[in-house]
Amino acid sequence: MIDLHGAELEELIQAEKKQVAFEYHNEAWADGISDGIEAEILAETAITTALTELIRLHGEDDVLTMVESLRQRIEFGEFRSDRTIQ
Known part of the structure; x- marks a missing residue:
């Protein structure tokens, strides 16, 4: 039997929500691409919508603090599709 404390359970719930959100986003992205919307347009509108919210x-x-953190992560190559994890 798994015994989870409140914080651990909350962390698991948040991870599950992020996974589901990721799947929703991928599905919407695929729908947009199949409807002929360019990836650049989908990306820009996703970023704009996220920042607005x-x-x-x-x-x-x-x-702005979050965006600076994202900038650093970009500079470190975290989002590169060809990056290798060691």
Whole structure:
């Protein structure tokens, strides 16, 4: 029997929600591509929609901090499709 404490259970729930959201996003992306929408357009609108919602929820300062973190992750190559994990 698995005994999970509140924080561990919450972490598992959040991970599951992220996985489901990822699957929804991939499905919407595939639908857009199959409808002839270019990947660049899908990406830009996804980023714009996400930033708009995050600013609504958390404010510009917090989102700017997040964007700077994303910038660093991009610079480190985290999002490259050809990166290798060692």
